[in-house]
Amino acid sequence: MDKIYNNKNSLNFPLKILPKKSNPFLRLNTICPYYTMFPLDFPFRVLRKANSKEKVLDPFCGRGTSNFAARLRGMESVGIDTNPVACAIASAKLVHTTPEKIIELCKMILKSKKKPEDTPIGEFWDLCYHPSTLHQVCKLREYFLDRCESNEEVALRAIVLGTMHGPRNKKTPSYLSNQMPRTYASKPNYSIKFWEKNHLVPLEINILDIIIRKAHYSFSHLPPSTGGEIFKADCSYPLNDCSVYEFNWVITSPPYYQMKTYVQDQWLRNWFLGGNPEIDYSVKGQLSHSSQETFVGELGKVWKNVADVCAPEAKLVIRFGALPSSPVNPTELLRASLEKSNCGWKVLTVKYAGSIPKGKRQADQFSKNVGEIQREIDLYAVLR
Numbered sequence: 246m247d248k249i250y251n252n253k254n255s256l257n258f259p260l261k262i263l264p265k266k267s268n269p270f271l272r273l274n275t276i277c278p279y280y281t282m283f284p285l286d287f288p289f290r291v292l293r294k295a296n297s298k299e300k301v302l303d304p305f306c307g308r309g310t311s312n313f314a315a316r317l318r319g320m321e322s323v324g325i326d327t328n329p330v331a332c333a334i335a336s337a338k339l340v341h342t343t344p345e346k347i348i349e350l351c352k353m354i355l356k357s358k359k360k361p362e363d364t365p366i367g368e369f370w371d372l373c374y375h376p377s378t379l380h381q382v383c384k385l386r387e388y389f390l391d392r393c394e395s396n397e398e399v400a401l402r403a404i405v406l407g408t409m410h411g412p413r414n415k416k417t418p419s420y421l422s423n424q425m426p427r428t429y430a431s432k433p434n435y436s437i438k439f440w441e442k443n444h445l446v447p448l449e450i451n452i453l454d455i456i457i458r459k460a461h462y463s464f465s466h467l468p469p470s471t472g473g474e475i476f477k478a479d480c481s482y483p484l485n486d487c488s489v490y491e492f493n494w495v496i497t498s499p500p501y502y503q504m505k506t507y508v509q510d511q512w513l514r515n516w517f518l519g520g521n522p523e524i525d526y527s528v529k530g531q532l533s534h535s536s537q538e539t540f541v542g543e544l545g546k547v548w549k550n551v552a553d554v555c556a557p558e559a560k561l562v563i564r565f566g567a568l569p570s571s572p573v574n575p576t577e578l579l580r581a582s583l584e585k586s587n588c589g590w591k592v593l594t595v596k597y598a599g600s601i602p603k604g605k606r607q608a609d610q611f612s613k614n615v616g617e618i619q620r621e622i623d624l625y626a627v628l629r
């Protein structure tokens with residue numbers, strides 16, 4: 246048996262019951278926060294009647310919560326997202342490696358004498374990272390822009406993404422940046438004003454120390470690999486990459502109507518993955534939200550594309566809600582989009598997700614700039 250399962254925390258996989266949140270086998274799921282992620286117990290619960298030979302698809306996979314739930318259930322899964330940050334985090338949910346291999350890779354990259362060719366400059370960068378921390382971040386960035394294929398590379402890249410920004414810790418630092426939220430990167434001008442007003446200068450952080458801790462935390466106890474892939478793609482176009490699969494389960498949560506700034510909210514992590522060193526509002530690739538009708542039509546295309554790669558009798562489970570600034574009826578909108586897809590999705594039931602305890606709903610991930618979310622629903626459909 247592989248050494249990493251042979252310890253007092255071992256579990257019998259595939260899991261039938263989700264262990265306590267503190268169980269070390271669930272740690273990989275929290276490797277990097279993502280705006281509007283849904284709680285792990287939602288896809289895990291949906292899959293309770295699934296057979297481990299069946300396959301799972303999430304066409305709006307975000308940080309890969311459905312993929313990780315499928316792994317715990319012993320199932321192969323595929324995730325799709327247009328956001329490079331989402332794809333990088335979700336890919337790490339499928340890897341199999343050890344903390345030692347990740348740490349060795351990190352040491353090798355940081356030791357290299359090669360100077361980074363591209364270091365961003367300006368007031369934001371001076372105040373966000375200590376110069377020596379930024380130098381190390383740029384080294385890692387340039388390595389991953391060149392290659393990120395092995396399990397260790399995918400794992401290390403996700404750990405770095407998870408540490409890019411977050412609150413300053415008085416004792417052992419967990420994040421590389423000056424004070425920032427961890428779920429999204431605040432805007433440069435706002436950040437500069439905040440740091441200046443509060444006299445916050447960036448601390449010199451030892452990246453390797455953080456990586457060593459996080460690699461052990463997230464990768465010491467991994468569920469067995471079950472295979473699968475994450476694709477960076479727009480699911481409103483035919484899912485050609487998935488044509489070899491026949492999915493039995495689709496568990497997903499589309500962006501809520503008018504929620505279209507996923508890449509911009511993650512602009513600092515997106516820069517690490519090769520994006521611009523400032524917020525780029527021209528980044529496309531999200532569903533069109535120009536009107537409710539257009540949005541319904543776009544979602545309809547997604548359900549049709551998904552049906553094309555599903556087995557007969559496949560189950561579709563969608564968590565959906567609405568922003569207070571665009572108070573649409575989530576049930577009506579989803580039903581209209583499924584009708585529009587005109588490809589055999591039959592709605593079985595719609596339930597409120599609101600009965601889930603506070604702190605566990607996807608809505609709880611939104612920050613105050615989006616406001617209080619309307620009630621979320623879970624829609625269950627089958628492909629007939």
Ligand SMILES: C[S@@+](CC[C@H](N)C(=O)[O-])C[C@H]1O[C@@H](n2cnc3c(N)ncnc32)[C@H](O)[C@@H]1O
Pocket residue numbers: 279280281282283284304305306307308309310311325326327328331478479480481497498499500501507508530531532
């Ligand atoms: C509500 S989030 C999903 C969060 C996910 N359930 C999780 O737990 O992390 C919706 C996701 O849809 C992605 N998205 C938006 N338009 C897309 C499109 N046309 N194709 C694929 N993904 C898209 C966004 O980038 C975002 O990550």
